[in-house]
Each structure stands twice: as C-alpha cells, then as structure tokens.
Amino acid sequence: MDFPAPTLTLPILDLSRLEGGETEAEAFRAELREATHEYGFFYLTGHGVPAELIERVMTTSRAFFDLPEADKMAIENLNSPHFRGYTRVGGELTLGQVDWREQIDIGPERPAVPKGEGVPDYYVLDGPNQWPAALPELQEVITAWHDELSTVALTLMQAWAKSLGADEHVFDEAFATDSSTLIKIVRYPGKSDPEPKQGVGAHKDSGVLTLLFVEPGKGGLQVEKDGNWIDAPPVDGAFVVNIGELLEVATDGYLKATVHRVISPRIGDDRISIPFFYSPALGGTIPLLTLPDSLEAPGITVDPANPIFRTYGENALKSRLRAHPDVAAIHHPELLS
Ligand SMILES: O=C(O)CCC(=O)C(=O)O
Numbered sequence: 001m002d003f004p005a006p007t008l009t010l011p012i013l014d015l016s017r018l019e020g021g022e023t024e025a026e027a028f029r030a031e032l033r034e035a036t037h038e039y040g041f042f043y044l045t046g047h048g049v050p051a052e053l054i055e056r057v058m059t060t061s062r063a064f065f066d067l068p069e070a071d072k073m074a075i076e077n078l079n080s081p082h083f084r085g086y087t088r089v090g091g092e093l094t095l096g097q098v099d100w101r102e103q104i105d106i107g108p109e110r111p112a113v114p115k116g117e118g119v120p121d122y123y124v125l126d127g128p129n130q131w132p133a134a135l136p137e138l139q140e141v142i143t144a145w146h147d148e149l150s151t152v153a154l155t156l157m158q159a160w161a162k163s164l165g166a167d168e169h170v171f172d173e174a175f176a177t178d179s180s181t182l183i184k185i186v187r188y189p190g191k192s193d194p195e196p197k198q199g200v201g202a203h204k205d206s207g208v209l210t211l212l213f214v215e216p217g218k219g220g221l222q223v224e225k226d227g228n229w230i231d232a233p234p235v236d237g238a239f240v241v242n243i244g245e246l247l248e249v250a251t252d253g254y255l256k257a258t259v260h261r262v263i264s265p266r267i268g269d270d271r272i273s274i275p276f277f278y279s280p281a282l283g284g285t286i287p288l289l290t291l292p293d294s295l296e297a298p299g300i301t302v303d304p305a306n307p308i309f310r311t312y313g314e315n316a317l318k319s320r321l322r323a324h325p326d327v328a329a330i331h332h333p334e335l336l337s
C-alpha cells in the first residue's frame, strides 16, 4: 500500500538508537524531527532512566498525597512568593477555569532575589522550595529524578539540533551552567461520572521541553491534532515528551508547542503524573536556529491571548500568574495589572 493508515496514536521513539551506530542515530533524529513537527508530542523508550528509580518516584509521590491534609497544607503554595509547594485541589486555573488536581511544585533550590529597581519581575520565581517535613525522602528521590531527566533532556536537545541542520551543541550553553527546571507531582482525583471534568485545561507548556511520566494504566491526557483530540494513554516504561513554547520559538514554528489537556478520572479512581519542565536560566534565551532550505518554518503561533516571550523568565512568569493569581495577590499584587 502506498499510503499508511492515519496514525491515531502518538509515535514511539527509542532513544537508545542514538547509541546504535550512525545509521540508527540518523534514523532516530529524522523520526524525532518528524514527530515533533507533526505532533509536537511522542513517547520515549530506551531513555535509560532506571526502572527502580521510576518505581521509587511513583511510590514516594503516592505517599506524599496520602499524608494528612495538615502536613500538605503546612507547605501550601500560598506561603511561597516563588510559586513553590503544595496546591490543594481546585487551587489552580487554566483558561480561567478551575483545574481538578492537587500538586507540589519543585524548582531549583536557590536563595530568593530581593525585588528592586532594575531587577526583572521574573526573579520572584527564584527561591527555596517547600519540602514536606513528614516525608524527607521526597527531596532525595526528586533530586535523583532531576539529575537523570536533565541528562535525557539535554541529549534530546542535541539530537534536535543535529536533526535541524545545526551544530549538535548549539543549545548546550543555554542549559550548561544554569538551567531552570520545574518538577510537578500531580494527582487528579476522580471527579465526575459520566460527564468529563477539567483535570487540567487545554494549554501549551511555557518552557523548552517536557518529560512526563504517568502512572501506568492511567489515561486522560489528550493532545490536539488538526482540531481533534488524540488520546495519549501511558505506554509501559515510556515518557511522554512534548515541545514547549521556547522550542517553537527556536525553530520559528517548525517544531510545535502543541495544546494538551487532562480529563479527570471517574469517581473512585485517581491518576498521578510527574511532568518535568526543562528550560534555560530565568534570564536566558534559547538560540534561534537557521533551518536548512528543505525545512519550511511557518513562524511561531501568534495569539494575543497568549504572547510568547523569548526570555524564559518572562514566559514562565506569564504562566505562573495565570495559573496562580492567588499566590500573586498575596505576594506580588503589583504584577497583577
Ligand atoms: O498530567 C499530565 O498528564 C499533563 C500535565 C500537564 O500538561 C502540565 O502540568 O503541564
């Protein structure tokens, strides 16, 4: 047959092909480029993140959500000028609508930056995390997760660079000394039956790329494709990878930051997921690539309701203020104009 059947599921890519000799590596890079041009999303296997670590992260995440309410509320995000810590169910907005999920937000462990003249607003995002006193292993396991996933993310960036005709290391500097990572541990409680409920509303991710690990067996993630939703249930041992707005910027729209959302599980079920968002330093930008003539870049998405800022801190602050206006109202009313 000349024409393949329409793909109703996201492509599955095997990162270990990069180590399989030049032909395999080249084939991987071509698939990577095509998958993220067409869908902006794919499953990643062969990533080398140990199964035991994945298991520990999942078990510890579940233990976090099982803590008494008081232990979680002790590290509520409303305490944090840096948008870190625990957000109770219903404490977050997407598209102005309440998301039905609870979560902890964990970023790089840094001292807070005093506000002042000449200090960009986005430095409010720097600061210490709030770790749960009742679950000390969370910090240890998340630190290991951070290090493993940062390596995978940089490997992907190098593969993208090469696949787009640029030097393999063109992106390295943006991440080498001072990358910004954000790890969310999210739980979607069962909500409605049979009417679906917004777990997280339709959005694009604001950074460069996202590595998402979803609890096995738990569907609900949907990815927009040509005006339809594709279901993206977890694939055994694989990460879901997607492009953020800054990689769309870097490629002038050749790689797409794709809209996605999560539908809540039914009553009686729940779903844990752990997105890892990878980006340059707050004040950093990502290099703009010059694509080969064979690849036509359509330009970045222009949406007055969602301007894309090239400096990561500005783009990140945009999405934090949108999702957590209650945190901003307490700590940064001047930013809520
Ligand atoms: O939980 C998921 O599967 C996706 C979450 C997500 O898209 C996000 O937090 O940006």
Ligand SMILES: [Fe+2]
Residues within 6 Å of the ligand: 203, 204, 205, 260
């Ligand atoms: Fe997302």
